[in-house]
Amino acid sequence: MxxxxxxxxxxxxxxxxxxxxxxxxxxxxxxxxxxxxxxxxxxxxxxxxxxxxxxxxxxxxxxxxxxxxxxxxxxxxxxxxxxxxxxxxxxxxxxxxxxxxxxxxxxxxxxxxxxxxxxxxxxxxxxxxxxxxxxxxxxxxxxxxxxxxxxxxxxxxxxxxxxxxxxxxxxxxxxxxxxxxxxxxxxxxxxxxxxxxxxxxxxxxxxxxxxxxxxxxxxxxxxxxxxxxxxxxxxxxxxxxxxxxxxxxxxxxxxxxxxxxxxxxxxxxxxxxxxxxxxxxxxxxxxxxxxxxxxxDGEGATRLITVEVRGAASDEDADLAARAVANSPLVKTAVFGHDANWGRIAMAIGKSGAAFRQEDVSIDIMGIAVCRGGLTVEFDEDEALKRFENPEIVLSVDLGAGEGSATMWTCDLTHDYVTINGDYRT
Amino acid sequence: MxxxxxxxxxxxxxxxxxxxxxxxxxxxxxxxxxxxxxxxxxxxxxxxxxxxxxxxxxxxxxxxxxxxxxxxxxxxxxxxxxxxxxxxxxxxxxxxxxxxxxxxxxxxxxxxxxxxxxxxxxxxxxxxxxxxxxxxxxxxxxxxxxxxxxxxxxxxxxxxxxxxxxxxxxxxxxxxxxxxxxxxxxxxxxxxxxxxxxxxxxxxxxxxxxxxxxxxxxxxxxxxxxxxxxxxxxxxxxxxxxxxxxxxxxxxxxxxxxxxxxxxxxxxxxxxxxxxxxxxxxxxxxxxxxxxxxxxDGEGATRLITVEVRGAASDEDADLAARAVANSPLVKTAVFGHDANWGRIAMAIGKSGAAFRQEDVSIDIMGIAVCRGGLTVEFDEDEALKRFENPEIVLSVDLGAGEGSATMWTCDLTHDYVTINGDYRT
Missing domain, CATH: 3.60.70.12 (L-amino peptidase D-ALA esterase/amidase)
Incomplete structure (x- = not known):
């Protein structure tokens, strides 16, 4: 970075x-x-x-x-x-x-x-x-x-x-x-x-x-x-x-x-x-x-991504959900593209194996509420774009299913990642 | 593609x-x-x-x-x-x-x-x-x-x-x-x-x-x-x-x-x-x-990657190993970079959860033996580079642990993937 x-x-x-x-x-x-x-x-x-x-x-x-x-x-x-x-x-x-x-x-x-x-x-x-x-x-x-x-x-x-x-x-x-x-x-x-x-x-x-x-x-x-x-x-x-x-x-x-x-x-x-x-x-x-x-300093990173999951049925479920978000290439490229695309976060937690109901989910991107009750919240796109200038992007998910929590760190997925790893050994 | x-x-x-x-x-x-x-x-x-x-x-x-x-x-x-x-x-x-x-x-x-x-x-x-x-x-x-x-x-x-x-x-x-x-x-x-x-x-x-x-x-x-x-x-x-x-x-x-x-x-x-x-x-x-x-037609793909795993303790283990290889960004960028980097394939199967011993593993990349008994085999790098021109890249792993097998398909990870997904919604 x-x-x-x-x-x-x-x-x-x-x-x-x-x-x-x-x-x-x-x-x-x-x-x-x-x-x-x-x-x-x-x-x-x-x-x-x-x-x-x-x-x-x-x-x-x-x-x-x-x-x-x-x-x-x-x-x-x-x-x-x-x-x-x-x-x-x-x-x-x-x-x-x-x-x-x-x-x-x-x-x-x-x-x-x-x-x-x-x-x-x-x-x-x-x-x-x-x-x-x-x-x-x-x-x-x-x-x-x-x-x-x-x-x-x-x-x-x-x-x-x-x-x-x-x-x-x-x-x-x-x-x-x-x-x-x-x-x-x-x-x-x-x-x-x-x-x-x-x-x-x-x-x-x-x-x-x-x-x-x-x-x-x-x-x-x-x-x-x-x-x-x-x-x-x-x-x-x-x-x-x-x-x-x-x-x-x-x-x-x-x-x-x-x-x-x-x-x-x-x-x-x-x-x-x-x-x-x-x-x-x-x-x-x-x-x-x-x-x-x-x-x-993740390869090619331009942003530190912090994924916070709370309200999970257990800490283990919170870890599953946070890990799925942090590992998702679609989430990571969205951050690279400064795209407050909460649908990709929803997709990631939905496939994670963590137990929850979609109508109980809240998602914030950099402190901006983008999803409540599993549904889109209108938000100020210009303000979101401004906050993507921060070096650290915080993605917060509340599963509404309990008291479990976890924090993971990752980085965005960029052209430089592909360049570094497509030409490492040679 | x-x-x-x-x-x-x-x-x-x-x-x-x-x-x-x-x-x-x-x-x-x-x-x-x-x-x-x-x-x-x-x-x-x-x-x-x-x-x-x-x-x-x-x-x-x-x-x-x-x-x-x-x-x-x-x-x-x-x-x-x-x-x-x-x-x-x-x-x-x-x-x-x-x-x-x-x-x-x-x-x-x-x-x-x-x-x-x-x-x-x-x-x-x-x-x-x-x-x-x-x-x-x-x-x-x-x-x-x-x-x-x-x-x-x-x-x-x-x-x-x-x-x-x-x-x-x-x-x-x-x-x-x-x-x-x-x-x-x-x-x-x-x-x-x-x-x-x-x-x-x-x-x-x-x-x-x-x-x-x-x-x-x-x-x-x-x-x-x-x-x-x-x-x-x-x-x-x-x-x-x-x-x-x-x-x-x-x-x-x-x-x-x-x-x-x-x-x-x-x-x-x-x-x-x-x-x-x-x-x-x-x-x-x-x-x-x-x-x-x-x-x-994976987003940004330039190569079809076919991952064949055999010799697994079970079909489930073969699936785990094949899936880990097919999902590995490091394997996928290596194929994009035309790099016969079998170490990344070894890394992927090693973390997959499939049961095997590293000294029993064989790996072929496009029919070229690159690993036998868990160790490097000398191979013709020019021939490998030539075979990377194929539209389909076959990665074959034998775990030496049984009769289980699985085939998975994926594609390489390229700059175009990042471009497509970093700028999808906007």
Whole structure:
């Protein structure tokens, strides 16, 4: 999207870190280097995020049967239960190392070993992720030749380069960090930072589609609680973003927690502590912000589309309806065409499987009532056309069937999407 | 698609009727007139298909909760069980009469009444269907002013005008007819004709998406058997077509059977007769041909894409996998870009929910092996590029998991799709 990301104000207890990102939290350093995996380009293509010491780590991964080699290896390194301890996350762009069989698995392990050597830890303390072309073997020479340089480049100011190095068709780096002072019993006065980076523009759809996110925090949280908080945050953020309904082979989301927050009392945040909910809310805000950034940067996007469904019989029904709207090419092209065509929204919710009666439905487009009781409402077309100039287009549906609600984010479907994806590999 | 439809040879027992269509069968007449429902255009917008006498009729309709008024009325006229008797089908383009509430229902009934008056039958013998913009009331004056003219224009040669009158963003009329001589016990020597027309290019997706099909036959078949044969034919034809995964509010498919085939013995074809299977196979061929025509004419299409999945654990799994490939914007843009990018096909089947192991998968693109055992196969890129010049691109997947199979049809995703749908209503 030309205008970059569209940020909402954070909740009052959170403070945005200026130029914050994946290395903002205490105890982390990051870097991005050009290793030559993206052959014909001079861009950064290798990112390292490293904790000063082994720390709590959690991961969530794609559900695609054709999952990539680094997904399999990272799962192993998180002890097969998606949480444990880790020292580093190594991410490359330019090659997905997917559909590469046993050689791909050996290559993914080898890159983890090389990174471990470079930073001084064990192979299984390194989590790996790859993004790029599928079905081509990952070249090892770029890692061999550049991981020493990368380890040397690690710094607390390296988050931005890391965010740039994981980009593929992304048009801008996506990073964000906040801090908050804990008011929770036993953790009063602790100053926590949570920051992260994400990549992903096309092939984005829930259950962790082509998206790689790395989030770090200095909160002193136990691995299992970190995993639970991450799972909840992903459910309302990255899993509510869809660009083209396609789900990638490589999606990975990592959370590393160093425990080095100033004022940390020495005890750990565990599940269902007041300090846990405080942390989980802040993590949800960081992930939601990064998720919106992803939708803003959907391939070819000119508008962020936020779909709000309420009045559904259940949250699950609300999700079905919101997802159908957000995935509809007809809705997405209508937004591109600045067409307040609520019939396409009605069509999408009608096919979604959500339970409702058409005579109970209300639809607003950018705050303008366009449908009430399932019927057309006269509205000011000039005003609607004016509101389509907004960078964010909000589509609101009330199904009149209950209390369930859901919010999804997507973007418009444009000529540039076709151009980007009709000429990607060649 | 520039080249129009791509026809396959019929089975050896069938003969294609030259310039055949919805009025080819004995006992039917049709017409298409310009009534002025499409205001700013001079095109035909009102089609009538009329049987000489009340005849067996069956219908299938959209599953969308936001179903249109004519769908509700046609269901009523088929006695609520989707089969019965009818004299005529009235179809208009330019206005969908959907999301129009009680006024819409009254308007749909009124158009049926006016058509009944014009041709001399009862209101409930007229089936109705509409396609076009949603949420705008259907104007009755065009029907009042032009149904007399339409009744006058009815003829056995009127099928082509009818096929033209139901078009919306379709770029060519879609009609087809075949004949066969029965060899079935008790029906030997009977010469059956089956012909039909269809419209639908965008917003096409199984469970009867924006598609209106009218098929007529002179086979002497009972209403219930006609409905069964239609349901089976739709399952392997119209319900296997997807253009953009969107499902319309107005889909309707009608079969009318006059029983006037030359040589008909006076008895009716009933379910599970040899004559039934003979008829059902021919009907399936007609519907499949019209379904392929629809995919060929998908909005903005330059290529027909046929997705064949075999080796699935079940036919249901094969359908899931084929549907995921056919609905994938990344696969569809790759075909537009002439990119033999099998990774996107792998991604699509991987997210489909079908059960398989990636190491058992084979993929061919236009007969070229590109993936074996889940891994890349070296192939001749120049030869692949040459084969992308074909008007029909066949993508074949073997999941290596069983005996299930399915075939789906779609088209590529192009700049013209975005142009058409980004500027439809305005």
């Amino acid at each position: 030309e205008q970059g990301c569209i940020r909402l104000d954070p909740p009052p207890n959170l403070t945005v870190v200026a130029d914050g990102g994946v290395a903002s939290a205490h105890g982390f350093a990051a870097c991005g280097v050009h290793a030559g995996i993206r052959r014909n380009r001079d861009e950064l293509d290798l990112a390292l995020v490293v904790a000063d010491e082994p720390c709590a780590a959690a991961g969530m991964f794609t559900q695609n049967v054709f999952c990539s080699a680094p997904v399999t290896v990272s799962r192993e390194h998180l002890d097969g239960v998606s949480y444990g301890t880790a020292r580093a996350v190594l991410v490359n762009s330019g090659n997905a190392n997917a559909a590469t069989g046993d050689i791909g698995l050996a290559n993914a392990r080898e890159t983890a070993r090389m990174a471990a050597d470079a930073i001084g830890c064990t192979e299984d303390e390194v989590l790996v992720a790859s993004t790029g072309v599928i079905g081509v073997h990952l070249p090892l020479a770029p890692f061999e030749d550049h991981l020493g340089e990368a380890a040397h480049a690690l710094s607390g100011a390296g988050g931005h380069d890391a965010a740039c190095a994981i980009m593929t068709t992304d048009t801008f780096p996506k990073e964000y960090a906040v801090t908050y002072e804990s008011g929770a019993l036993g953790f009063e006065g602790m100053r926590v930072t949570i920051g992260g980076m994400v990549k992903g523009s096309g092939m984005i759809m829930p259950n962790m589609a082509t998206m790689i996110a790395v989030v770090t925090t200095d909160a002193p949280i136990a691995p299992e609680a970190a995993h639970r908080a991450l799972r909840q945050a992903v459910a309302v953020s990255f899993n509510k973003v869809t660009v083209d309904s396609d789900t990638s082979t490589n999606d990975s989301c990592f959370l590393l927690a160093s425990g080095k927050a100033p004022g940390a009392p020495g005890s750990l945040i565990v599940d269902r502590d007041p300090a846990y909910f405080e942390f989980a809310d802040a993590l949800g805000h960081v992930c939601t912000t990064l998720a919106r950034d992803m939708a803003c | 520039e080249q129009g439809c791509i026809r396959l040879d019929p089975p050896p027992n069938l003969t294609v009727v030259a310039d055949g269509g919805v009025a080819s069968a004995h006992g039917f007449a049709a017409c298409g007139v310009h009534a002025g429902i499409r205001r700013n255009r001079d095109e035909l917008d009102l089609a009538l298909v009329v049987a000489d006498e009340p005849c067996a009729a069956a219908g299938m309709f959209t599953q969308n909760v936001f179903c249109s008024a004519p769908v509700t009325v046609s269901r009523e006229h088929l006695d609520g069980v989707s089969y019965g008797t009818a004299r005529a089908v009235l179809v208009n383009s330019g206005n969908a009469n959907a999301a129009t509430g009680d006024i819409g229902l009254a308007n749909a009934r009124e158009t049926a009444r006016m058509a009944a008056d014009a041709i001399g039958c009862t209101e409930d013998e007229v089936l109705v269907a509409s396609t076009g913009v949603i949420g705008v009331h259907l104007p009755l004056a065009p029907f009042e002013d032009h149904l007399g003219e339409a009744a006058h224009a009815l003829s056995g040669a009127g099928g082509h005008d009818a096929a033209c009158a139901i078009m919306t963003t379709d770029t060519f009329p879609k009609e087809y007819a075949v004949t066969y001589e029965s060899g079935a016990l008790g029906f030997e020597g009977m010469r059956v004709t089956i012909g039909g027309m269809v419209k639908g290019s965008g917003m096409i997706m199984p469970n009867m998406a924006t598609m209106i099909a009218v098929v007529t036959t002179d086979a002497p078949i009972a209403p219930e058997a006609a409905h069964r044969a239609l349901r089976q034919a739709v399952a392997v034809s119209f319900n296997k077509v997807t253009v953009d995964s969107d499902t319309s509010t107005n889909d309707s498919c009608f079969l009318l059977a006059s029983g006037k085939a030359p040589g008909a013995p006076g008895s009716l074809i009933v379910d599970r007769d040899p004559a039934y299977f003979e008829f059902a196979d021919a009907l399936g061929h007609v519907c499949t041909t019209l379904a392929r025509d629809m995919a060929c």
